[in-house]
Amino acid sequence: MSIIINLDVMMAKRKKGLTELAGEVDITLANLSILKNNKAKAVRLSTLNAICKALECQPGDILQYVEDEEEDSGSNSL
Template sequence: MAILVKLDALLHERRMTLSKLADRVDITLANLSILKTGKARAIRFSTLEAICEALQCQPGDLLDYAASTKEDQAVPK
């Protein structure tokens, strides 16, 4: 995946647990966990805004872009 989610690093920097963020943002722990592990396929702008507000960060602090490799582009069987 070319978009990397740096939620784990931000939580560590802010000394905040995923559970506490889930409470502040009013999102299920399961959905935040999917985002944190990089398995999310999309994120709503309203969710991104709420996370950025809770962590006092910019979207660019949370998301990063890495060029895809040929292996990333391979079609799964």
């Protein structure tokens, strides 16, 4: 299973740049860039809350669950 972060899509829809959003959310450009480029392993709920407030969106507008394709579809091992 994978969670995809579509922050770049919402930023484009809201016409907000990285620097502007980083200032509004009070997060470093480096950390926001990690989120934007889908390289983050985790995100704090307070950060997600601030991003949603700044972009006037819902968490589901940014986060997307994508099921991984199975390597071996014949295997049922846990």
